[in-house]
Amino acid sequence: MATAPQGSTADGGNSVSVQGITKRFPGVVANHDVDITIRGGTVHALIGENGAGKSTLMKILYGVQKPDEGTITVAGQQVSFSSPTDAIKVGIGMVFQHFMLADNLTVLENVVLGAEKLHGIGDKARAEIVRISDAYGFDLDPDDLVERLGVGQRQRVEILKVLFRGAKIIILDEPTAVLVPQEVDALFANLRELRASGHTILFISHKLDEVLAIADDITVMRRGTTVGEADPKTATKLELAELMVGSELPSPETEESTVTDVVLLELSDVSLLDDRGRHLLRDIDLTIHKGEVLGIAGVEGNGQAELVETIMAMRKGTGTVRLAGNDIAKANTRERRELGIGFVPEDRHRHGLLLDAPLWENRVLGHQTREPNITGPLINRRDARKDTQRIIDAYDVRTPSMDTHARALSGGNQQKLIVGREMSGDPVLLIAAHPTRGVDVGAQAAIWDHIKRARREGLAVLLISADLDELIGLSDRIEVILRGRLVGEFDPRTVTPQDLGSAMTGGQDAETKDETTSTSNGEGAAS
Amino acid sequence: MMPKLVSGVLAPVMALLAAIVITSGVVVFVGASPVDFWEVMLSWPSNRNVLTVLNQASMIFLSGTAAAIGFRMNLFNIGVEGQYRVASYVAAVFAGGAFLPGALNIVASIVLAMLAGAAWAAIPAVLKVTRGVSEVISTIMLNAIAVFLTGYLLSNYGEKAADTRRTTPLEDSTMLGGFKLFEDKDGAVWTLSLLAVVVGFLFWFIINRTRFGFDLRATGMNESAAVASGVSVKRMVVTAMMLSGAVAGLIWLPNLFAETASGNYFSSSVFQSGLGFTGIAVALLGRNNPVGIALGSLLFAFLGVQSTQLEFAGVDVSNDVVLVTQGVIVLTIVIAYEVVGRWRAAADQRAVRAALDANANKQEVAA
Numbered sequence: 001m002a003t004a005p006q007g008s009t010a011d012g013g014n015s016v017s018v019q020g021i022t023k024r025f026p027g028v029v030a031n032h033d034v035d036i037t038i039r040g041g042t043v044h045a046l047i048g049e050n051g052a053g054k055s056t057l058m059k060i061l062y063g064v065q066k067p068d069e070g071t072i073t074v075a076g077q078q079v080s081f082s083s084p085t086d087a088i089k090v091g092i093g094m095v096f097q098h099f100m101l102a103d104n105l106t107v108l109e110n111v112v113l114g115a116e117k118l119h120g121i122g123d124k125a126r127a128e129i130v131r132i133s134d135a136y137g138f139d140l141d142p143d144d145l146v147e148r149l150g151v152g153q154r155q156r157v158e159i160l161k162v163l164f165r166g167a168k169i170i171i172l173d174e175p176t177a178v179l180v181p182q183e184v185d186a187l188f189a190n191l192r193e194l195r196a197s198g199h200t201i202l203f204i205s206h207k208l209d210e211v212l213a214i215a216d217d218i219t220v221m222r223r224g225t226t227v228g229e230a231d232p233k234t235a236t237k238l239e240l241a242e243l244m245v246g247s248e249l250p251s252p253e254t255e256e257s258t259v260t261d262v263v264l265l266e267l268s269d270v271s272l273l274d275d276r277g278r279h280l281l282r283d284i285d286l287t288i289h290k291g292e293v294l295g296i297a298g299v300e301g302n303g304q305a306e307l308v309e310t311i312m313a314m315r316k317g318t319g320t321v322r323l324a325g326n327d328i329a330k331a332n333t334r335e336r337r338e339l340g341i342g343f344v345p346e347d348r349h350r351h352g353l354l355l356d357a358p359l360w361e362n363r364v365l366g367h368q369t370r371e372p373n374i375t376g377p378l379i380n381r382r383d384a385r386k387d388t389q390r391i392i393d394a395y396d397v398r399t400p401s402m403d404t405h406a407r408a409l410s411g412g413n414q415q416k417l418i419v420g421r422e423m424s425g426d427p428v429l430l431i432a433a434h435p436t437r438g439v440d441v442g443a444q445a446a447i448w449d450h451i452k453r454a455r456r457e458g459l460a461v462l463l464i465s466a467d468l469d470e471l472i473g474l475s476d477r478i479e480v481i482l483r484g485r486l487v488g489e490f491d492p493r494t495v496t497p498q499d500l501g502s503a504m505t506g507g508q509d510a511e512t513k514d515e516t517t518s519t520s521n522g523e524g525a526a527s
Numbered sequence: 528m529m530p531k532l533v534s535g536v537l538a539p540v541m542a543l544l545a546a547i548v549i550t551s552g553v554v555v556f557v558g559a560s561p562v563d564f565w566e567v568m569l570s571w572p573s574n575r576n577v578l579t580v581l582n583q584a585s586m587i588f589l590s591g592t593a594a595a596i597g598f599r600m601n602l603f604n605i606g607v608e609g610q611y612r613v614a615s616y617v618a619a620v621f622a623g624g625a626f627l628p629g630a631l632n633i634v635a636s637i638v639l640a641m642l643a644g645a646a647w648a649a650i651p652a653v654l655k656v657t658r659g660v661s662e663v664i665s666t667i668m669l670n671a672i673a674v675f676l677t678g679y680l681l682s683n684y685g686e687k688a689a690d691t692r693r694t695t696p697l698e699d700s701t702m703l704g705g706f707k708l709f710e711d712k713d714g715a716v717w718t719l720s721l722l723a724v725v726v727g728f729l730f731w732f733i734i735n736r737t738r739f740g741f742d743l744r745a746t747g748m749n750e751s752a753a754v755a756s757g758v759s760v761k762r763m764v765v766t767a768m769m770l771s772g773a774v775a776g777l778i779w780l781p782n783l784f785a786e787t788a789s790g791n792y793f794s795s796s797v798f799q800s801g802l803g804f805t806g807i808a809v810a811l812l813g814r815n816n817p818v819g820i821a822l823g824s825l826l827f828a829f830l831g832v833q834s835t836q837l838e839f840a841g842v843d844v845s846n847d848v849v850l851v852t853q854g855v856i857v858l859t860i861v862i863a864y865e866v867v868g869r870w871r872a873a874a875d876q877r878a879v880r881a882a883l884d885a886n887a888n889k890q891e892v893a894a
Binding site: 312314333334336337338343345351352353354356357361364365366367368369374377378381399400407409 | 735736737738739740741742744745748749751752753754755756757758759872875876878879881
């Protein structure tokens with residue numbers, strides 16, 4: 001799994017080696033035991049799905065964040081950064097995905113901004129910019145206003161900024177996300193020039209075609225750690241996708257079907273428009289039966305969140321929604337919850353918790369009109385606390401007490417509390433959006449078990465997940481959502497990740513123009 | 528873990544110390560002696576002034592509570608000032624009209640004041656939920672409108688008295704004697720100052736013990752989570768704003784109905800303006816909780832009353848220097864609470880880790 005530490009100076013001055021990096025944030029371990037060795041003068045690709053820990057690692061490399069454990073070695077010297085300035089000093093530069101340029105300034109002004117000491121702000125700086133631009137084929141005029149530049153040119157300004165500051169090691173965060181294919185080709189040509197002149201490039205991406213086209217080495221991250229390396233000359237996209245999504249992870253095998261023929265949730269012709277009148281959801285028809293888990297697969301941003309929020313009445317869609325045969329189109333969020341819809345939101349910090357409130361108050365949240373939390377118009381503290389203890393015990397929420405603020409818990413424990421809460425009060429339907437995202441392996445298995453058990457007892461579940469293994473393992477049926485429509489139904493017993501990936505990206509296996517849609521197969525799951 | 532009490536007291540103490548240092552600096556800067564200054568400021572007030580402090584504190588407390596109701600759900604009702612002005616005018620007109628006998632007149636005026644305050648506060652609330660207008664802007668503008676509106680009504684419908692206009696003074700039967708803690712000449716604690724106690728208790732109870740209070744706090748802590756939990760935020764905005772306005776309506780009533788107060792009518796000289804802004808500061812100081820607001824009100828009332836003694840004691844500083852003290856307290860308290868809050872969060876996390884390390888074996892790994 002880990003890279004054997006190599007002599008990091010073997011390939012010249014610009015090698016980087018990261019060993020045993022661990023970074024914890026309150027409630028979550030973003031990186032653990034990350035080992036990467038980047039040879040000098042190469043393009044090294046770092047791939048992994050969203051949330052795999054790539055960004056945290058980059059920030060550590062660029063001095064934005066300090067690792068809790070582990071070492072960084074640059075050109076054979078162990079270094080420790082307390083700010084990006086330190087990283088720049090040893091020759092590391094970073095190009096962020098979102099450009100940090102002042103539109104109303106010229107290329108020259110943008111480049112020298114904050115680096116005035118290097119070459120001044122006059123002719124010397126201009127000469128240096130022209131020199132760099134010529135050397136790597138950037139084709140930039142120092143006196144052009146940035147607001148007149150295209151996206152590709154702006155990106156080159158960003159790279160130029162980094163080179164101007166003397167960077168020999170350049171980190172590029174998803175550089176192709178904003179580019180059209182021709183611009184990607186141009187970028188790659190620039191990168192090859194840079195490599196030829198001895199620069200080291202760390203290329204972060206989840207677009208496998210591009211990675212295979214440009215990289216000399218590939219490192220794959222998943223769930224906060226490096227899980228493998230691949231040689232782009234021999235690796236296939238499928239292999240990389242598997243490494244990224246992790247098909248060898250403990251898979252949530254469902255037992256025999258418990259699907260009944262009682263329809264519990266029925267959506268017909270549900271549509272949702274945004275402010276500008278575009279369809280976020282279009283003519284959605286779906287049914288979930290008692291005891292059935294319906295999985296929704298899709299590249300993120302294709303309407304999953306909107307579908308969930310429409311069912312929860314957090315957004316007002318059109319069409320009919322029936323719960324256990326009753327039309328609930330007019331019911332608001334609270335009434336729908338009271339009818340027995342449990343909701344595990346996608347973003348637990350935004351939608352699921354009061355971070356600065358104690359756990360027992362978080363137990364009340366979303367159930368503040370139901371026993372045991374209330375008696376009449378009053379909060380029943382005693383019974384609410386008693387029930388919180390029940391959830392803490394039954395769902396193995398690790399906390400010193402129920403008076404601890406939710407913020408202090410780890411992501412996995414926060415999520416177990418939410419799942420426990422939403423399973424309380426005998427729900428008939430559970431909407432689980434990415435229920436195991438960002439939680440540890442132990443909590444993941446526990447949450448899967450709870451969902452499976454509830455399903456046996458007749459719960460209907462709408463499961464949204466980016467983890468295809470989770471979808472295939474838990475679902476009785478899988479629907480694929482693409483640009484706000486349901487575009488295909490699959491049987492998880494026979495479907496392969498390739499079939500799903502193909503449906504998720506609209507049946508294309510190669511490049512697509514739409515950047516929200518990833519290129520192919522397993523990658524779809526990853527974005 | 529840091530004891531809760533320590534962390535609760537630490538921030539105000541830090542803020543007070545900073546305020547003392549900075550105020551002393553200002554006093555030195557204007558050429559007076561800080562020793563003399565503090566000697567006057569920190570002396571025990573006369574009996575008469577003790578009563579003034581209590582009466583002022585109760586009005587400030589009502590104002591602070593009105594502001595805190597909004598703050599608890601991140602609703603910045605800067606319009607307490609205008610709400611209690613309008614409400615005070617309405618109550619004074621009604622009470623002066625003596626439509627009802629004695630006590631009934633008082634009760635009806637109180638209810639009317641609350642309704643008027645709520646109605647004035649409903650305007651920004653409705654603008655916010657239907658048009659997305661920031662309540663900060665609209666309440667500030669409504670404060671100005673309230674001044675002009677009451678001024679207009681007074682000068683057109685008010686009763687002439689000397690060179691000014693006022694509402695009809697209250698009849699003796701609708702005035703309240705108050706609690707004379709000392710000799711008669713010292714005055715009294717106004718009867719309706721008790722409203723502060725009642726409102727304080729209700730505020731605590733509703734916020735902490737009722738479903739409505741839970742919804743309100745949840746909306747303040749995390750609006751999107753409150754929405755997901757089924758709270759109708761629009762309805763909460765309107766309700767909380769109107770409650771805030773209703774409480775604001777009470778602010779000046781202790782004065783209006785007090786026999787011992789300087790005037791039992793509404794006029795530009797008798798009406799005490801500015802309490803609405805003091806209330807905002809005190810709500811910040813007291814972290815929007817009733818005990819904190821009570822202590823803050825007493826402190827602000829005390830500083831305000833004591834500063835009037837500076838002149839008599841011959842300390843050569845304007846008594847407005849106390850505004851500097853009050854301002855510095857509010858500024859530093861915000862910073863101090865933030866600092867202490869971070870310490871507490873870190874301490875909490877250490878406690879969680881310690882508790883888990885003690886009994887747990889393997890812990891999380893995450894994305």
